[in-house]
Amino acid sequence: MSAVRFDYWGERVLITGAAGLIGRALVARFTECGADVMAVDRDADGLKVFRHVPRVTTVAGDLAREDVADDVFARLDRVGGLDVLVNNAAITEVRTPFIDIDAPLWDSVIAANLRSAYLLSVRAVRRWSDAGRGGTIISLSSPGGSRAHDDQSAYDVTKAGIEAISRAIAVELGGQGIRANCIAPASVVGEIRPATDLPSGRTTAPEEVADAALYLASPAASQLNGHVLRVDGGLHARLRTDPSQEQLRDA
Incomplete structure (x- = not known):
């Protein structure tokens, strides 16, 4: 798939969870469009894929961790600041029934998925507000x-929280x-394959998620704020996700 044509030359973009499937696509799309990207991830080995990619640090x-968030923004300050923040980092692999999830596991998911997005978002908006400028x-x-989801209560709580943070930023700082918006993708895999649900x-291809991010960060989406863009093949529109249940009717 070719990239949608957006111009990000001279803009500085911070992408978290950069070593993952969607993260790599985000880095590729923004750099293809000219952005200087800071790619961040807990997986140091995974970040080696960007070793020879131009305009990526x-x-x-x-x-x-607050000290890590502070260090990231100190680095950005030294190179001129930040224009676009993409909060992509998340723990997705935890599958534990709510009745069985313990507090340490719950806290680890909340920290990785929601606390990290808060720590970066609040630092970004403070800088933009203090400078009297906008940002995305x-x-x-x-x-x-x-x-x-079945057995993903902590994950779902973090995603609802991220949407709530985005609305708060939109209302208070719009x-x-x-601007603060969300992308809600479904069934993202490296190679497109049939999906009956x-x-x-x-x-969904990771590049399709990245193209949605290019759009949301661009002036073309200037009136979108506090919005959730569903890149889900119509999943959210469907009453039931199990095709075998389609013959059932609500009372």
Whole structure:
């Protein structure tokens, strides 16, 4: 898939969770469009994929820690600041029934997915507000932000929280030209394949998520604020996700 044509030359973009599937696509799309990207992830080895990519600098660290968030923004301050923040980092692999999840596991998911997004977002908006300038935040949500997955209660809580943070930023700081929106993708895999639970009939490519981010960060989306863009093949529109249940009717 070719990149949508957006111009980000001279802009500085911070992308978290950069070593993952969606993260790599985000870095590729923004750099293809000219941005200077800081790619951050806890996985130092995973960041090595960007070693020879022009206009990409990497930082390995746990963004749920304030000292790491402070270090990231100190680095950005030295190179001229930040224009776009993409909160993509998340723990997605935890599958534990709510009745069984313990406090340490719960806290680890909340920290990785929600606390990290808060720590970076609040630092970004403070800088933009103090400088009297605008900026854009894009955070990765999920269908779980408004509906429940089986055995992913902590994950779903973090995605609902990220959507709530985005709305708060939009309402409180939108008048200063600061925008915060979310992307809620579904069934993102490296190679597109059939998916009977999505009305589109196929899975979502990570590049499609990245193209949505390019749009949301651009002037073309200047009137979108506090919005959730669902890149989900129609999943959220469907009453039931199990095609075998389609013959059932509500009372």
